[in-house]
Amino acid sequence: MFFRVQCKCNKILSVFSGKLCKKTTTFVTNIYLKMDKLKIFYARIKPYLNKYIITVVVFVVFIVFIDDNNVIRRVQYEIKINGLRQEIRHYEQYRDQSARKLEKLHSSNAELERIAREEYLMKKPDEELFVVEPAKKK
Numbered sequence: 001m002f003f004r005v006q007c008k009c010n011k012i013l014s015v016f017s018g019k020l021c022k023k024t025t026t027f028v029t030n031i032y033l034k035m036d037k038l039k040i041f042y043a044r045i046k047p048y049l050n051k052y053i054i055t056v057v058v059f060v061v062f063i064v065f066i067d068d069n070n071v072i073r074r075v076q077y078e079i080k081i082n083g084l085r086q087e088i089r090h091y092e093q094y095r096d097q098s099a100r101k102l103e104k105l106h107s108s109n110a111e112l113e114r115i116a117r118e119e120y121l122m123k124k125p126d127e128e129l130f131v132v133e134p135a136k137k138k
Contacts, residue, residue: 064071102116104111123129 105115121129121131
């Protein structure tokens, strides 16, 4: 078997022609060592390579990573759904509080007057209004 290889010293040499420099010999030796490692790896996994195991592995990879409804996306959707449910609960509580406040406003004039004075700074004609604000922190 003869093939040509470019040496690291920029010479083109036939690998088995007997004209090898030291760098080319090292290069070819490294290739054969890597091939030996691949052969050893293949020999180790060969007993596990049958059509059933390969089919199951391909199926699992397809379900977990490739499919439109894959497992990763379903977990992300569940997280998003839980977050939206919490948000719904928060807004339902806010709605209930607002409904209670509105009911109080409709039921008593004293509550309506208190809200008008505190939030909208309204006053009766014969009253004076003093607004006290807390000091700002620097």
